[in-house]
Amino acid sequence: MVEPTSPRLLFVGGAGDAALAVDVVRTALGQARKRGLQVHLTNQEATLAATPAITALADAASAVDFEIPGASADWARGRAAAGERFDIVFGVREMAQEAVAEAADALGLPGNPPQAVHRVRTKDEARAALAAAGFRQPRFRVCADEAEVRDFLARTTGPWVVKPRDAMGSEGVTRIDGPQELAAALEFLPERTAFIVEEFVTGPEYSAEGVFLGGAPHVLAVTSKELLPPPNFFEIEYVIPAIVPEETRAEIERQVVAALGVLGLRYGQFHVELWWTERGVVLGEVHVRNAGGWIHRMLAHVIPGLEWFGLVFDDVLGNPVDTAALQPVRGAAIRFLTPPPGRLVAVEGWEEVAAHPAVIHCELAVRPGDVIEPHRSVENRVALIAVGADTPEEARRLARKLEESVRFVTEAAPH
Structure with missing residues (x-):
């Protein structure tokens, strides 16, 4: 009798070299190993060299630049043509999510549509899609220079937020109360090629953490956030689960689940940012990855036995998942x-x-x-x-x- 070969995971993007990034990938690969997965990890050459502890956890590692459009998909096709089989494509890095989607699509494996991932990673396109579907969104404009910003400010009511089209971790994000603060906000942007100015949303901030099971989003918990006062958006506290009335939590979950469907997302993990305002939920940025800020460890305390990354692998492998057990019972x-x-x-x-x-x-x-x-x-x-x-x-x-x-x-x- 021929023994079946182990399922194989293509882990696109590997880990960054920060402590948090390494811990996330170490956790994900540990949960992959528990399910008997063999792992082929790809990353940019310099980062592979800078993260030897992660490379050592994989069965194989290859230098592939996930920031080059199509490179990961082309590499995956080449490996498949050479006889290497993959059963799952996954990755955790924000900047690698389009490459994850493209590689899965190239191999005919479960994943998010590449165009849907591109949409949510381009903040103005996601805003426009959500607004067109009837979700509350701040008014915004993509600007190329200061003159366009000033025109938007003259046509709208402040305060406003100036931020990059494509970044993470509040990088380059500034609140301004008037044109006199614009120069400093533009200077804080990582790049000036194209950026967003939008109306500032007043209300406490939250995020929803979850996973797709059978193509449908399942919210694991809602996280509350505390930020330093403006002009910047430095987060100083997360609490899981958020201390909110049950009806507020239920409405947040309802809006998040509906928005993910409208955006055409169906695979992996998600982290959706939002505000609770006088008008209800106003959706912010949508990410098809786990949350940062050590939330992966906090969730594992809040939901005993949770393996957030393992849920993605179980879903593809057809392993049973007890969704009734995926509820917060403690706090972090x-x-x-x-x-x-x-x-x-x-x-x-x-x-x-x-x-x-x-x-x-x-x-x-x-x-x-x-x-x-x-x-x-x-x-x-x-x-x-x-x-x-x-x-x-x-x-x-x-x-x-x-x-x-x-x-x-x-x-x-x-x-």
């Missing part, structure tokens, strides 16, 4: 610490925080002598504390208490 919270800018002299109380038994993950990315920059995007995160508890209220209280017990001593940095 994370605080991103924001010490005053300047040269760091000392950090007090960190060892005690790191030793606390409720800590899911903590990270201190600075040491005495480093210069702490103003907190403007996720790239400026210098420390974080994630905790788990029996309820989200308890988790939030504990995370804030632990944050208060850490003291950063800084001095003015030389110019």
